[in-house]
Amino acid sequence: MILHNKIDAQLPSWRNRVTTLLKEHGDKVAGEVTISQIYGGMRSVKALVTDISFVDPNVGIRFRGHTLPEVIEALPKPEGAEMPYVGGLYYLLMVGEFPTEEEALKVERAWAKDSKVPDHVFTILRNMPEDTHPMALFSQAILAMQGGSKFAKRYAEGMSKMDIWRPALDDAMYLTSKLGVIAAFIYRLKYGDKGEPTYDPNLDYGANFAQMMGVKDPEYADMARLYFILHSDHESGNVSAHTMHLVGSSLSDIYYAFSASMNGLAGPLHGLANQNCLAFLMNVQKEFDGTPTEEEMEKYCWDTLNSGKVIPGYGHAVLRVPDPRYTAQFEYAKSHFPEDKLFEIANIMNKVVPRVLQEQGKAKNPWPNVDSISGTLQYHYGITEFDFYTVLFGVGRALGVTANYVWARALGQPLERPKSLTTAMLEEIAAK
Numbered sequence: 218m219i220l221h222n223k224i225d226a227q228l229p230s231w232r233n234r235v236t237t238l239l240k241e242h243g244d245k246v247a248g249e250v251t252i253s254q255i256y257g258g259m260r261s262v263k264a265l266v267t268d269i270s271f272v273d274p275n276v277g278i279r280f281r282g283h284t285l286p287e288v289i290e291a292l293p294k295p296e297g298a299e300m301p302y303v304g305g306l307y308y309l310l311m312v313g314e315f316p317t318e319e320e321a322l323k324v325e326r327a328w329a330k331d332s333k334v335p336d337h338v339f340t341i342l343r344n345m346p347e348d349t350h351p352m353a354l355f356s357q358a359i360l361a362m363q364g365g366s367k368f369a370k371r372y373a374e375g376m377s378k379m380d381i382w383r384p385a386l387d388d389a390m391y392l393t394s395k396l397g398v399i400a401a402f403i404y405r406l407k408y409g410d411k412g413e414p415t416y417d418p419n420l421d422y423g424a425n426f427a428q429m430m431g432v433k434d435p436e437y438a439d440m441a442r443l444y445f446i447l448h449s450d451h452e453s454g455n456v457s458a459h460t461m462h463l464v465g466s467s468l469s470d471i472y473y474a475f476s477a478s479m480n481g482l483a484g485p486l487h488g489l490a491n492q493n494c495l496a497f498l499m500n501v502q503k504e505f506d507g508t509p510t511e512e513e514m515e516k517y518c519w520d521t522l523n524s525g526k527v528i529p530g531y532g533h534a535v536l537r538v539p540d541p542r543y544t545a546q547f548e549y550a551k552s553h554f555p556e557d558k559l560f561e562i563a564n565i566m567n568k569v570v571p572r573v574l575q576e577q578g579k580a581k582n583p584w585p586n587v588d589s590i591s592g593t594l595q596y597h598y599g600i601t602e603f604d605f606y607t608v609l610f611g612v613g614r615a616l617g618v619t620a621n622y623v624w625a626r627a628l629g630q631p632l633e634r635p636k637s638l639t640t641a642m643l644e645e646i647a648a649k
């Protein structure tokens with residue numbers, strides 16, 4: 218497959234680069250860690266490496282060195298579409314180069330070929346209690362496919378460590394090819410006709426997702442492409458990416474690792490923020506029977522903060538500017554449905570919240586993040602069941618974390634095992 222060939226060709230020079238760096242400079246200090254960082258969720262500790270994406274606090278995400286607007290501009294697009302092939306983005310993340318249209322289509326075709334979801338996965342999901350959260354269903358569906366892992370089989374057979382990335386990449390392709398189908402099935406099972414979606418090999422990943430979800434508006438295919446691309450990767454330290462890396466470092470296969478990653482994404486301080494954000498907007502709409510004035514919104518935000526709650530969709534552990542993933546969605550909404558009522562409220566929030574958070578003086582970043590508006594866009598196209606939104610995030614996030622998983626195996630990254638200290642030891646360090 219094209220991704221195998223491309224990675225194969227790059228590997229000797231990558232391995233040489235890493236070996237040389239380690240051999241000649243392995244003991245150079247790359248960063249320090251303070252007691253506040255140890256107690257503070259390891260914020261900003263430089264302890265991970267990835268070449269797939271980088272979050273510049275003052276610019277935002279760069280995929281393989283390129284900003285989000287550059288990526289959207291440069292990737293090939295289906296005829297008549299505004300947004301690129303998702304397969305093209307996967308190629309960029311895996312290979313580090315922009316694909317030609319034919320190369321992007323090779324990934325798209327490979328996905329179409331492998332898109333059939335094993336029957337037992339649907340059976341398991343159907344048998345789950347009705348009140349199971351869509352993210353729990355998503356995580357279970359992923360884990361239910363573990364038996365098909367080529368990586369686990371080849372590892373058990375004793376495959377060389379140098380080659381283990383190949384079946385890891387097979388698993389990555391096999392898994393990602395099915396995630397759109399599984400997500401659409403969960404949506405239909407919980408909120409729709411309970412039918413099994415069918416992947417159309419003549420359509421790309423985005424258009425397929427739109428048709429499997431049953432969204433009639435043809436614009437939704439572009440919306441899906443944009444959504445999956447911009448949620449794909451955000452370097453290695455966020456909870457979903459780091460969980461994937463940690464679990465994968467024990468040589469658990471991609472199904473175990475990605476299922477764990479999704480359990481982390483399901484937390485309200487991470488991926489679940491998008492559903493909380495839409496709930497917040499809808500509460501505002503209900504409270505003010507429509508769009509509030511800026512003054513009303515300001516009071517509402519202060520009431521939220523004073524009751525000890527966070528304002529969802531604002532703030533970020535790394536970013537110190539408005540999230541470019543927010544900006545891309547904002548621009549999309551502004552050009553496609555500026556009159557949308559929720560978009561109007563989201564706009565007022567965007568004018569008011571940064572001011573309020575700055576005045577409160579706690580949040581290091583008062584600007585909107587990716588989750589601030591993503592639900593508004595889905596809602597506009599009729600995906601109104603916001604419990605489901607984190608599953609959409611998960612389908613996108615798979616692209617980045619599986620690319621990282623494959624490269625971690627290709628470069629032989631070892632078991633992750635940081636050292637812990639006791640509070641008494643930290644007190645002793647502090648006393649010195």
Ligand code: HAX
Pocket residue numbers: 260455485486487488489490522526527528529530531532533534535579580581582586587588
């Ligand atoms: N509303 C209210 N308070 C906020 C805030 C917000 N949106 N953002 C930060 N703060 C508060 C923090 O709770 C913290 O308060 P305490 O000192 O009382 O604990 C203080 O400001 C300092 O926090 P920080 O250093 O600026 O931010 P963190 O790195 O600790 O946390 C979060 C980053 C994203 C978790 C945080 O900004 C937050 O809770 N935001 C709202 C939830 C949200 O939008 N999450 C999605 C983030 C994007 C993402 O990962 N998506 O998957």
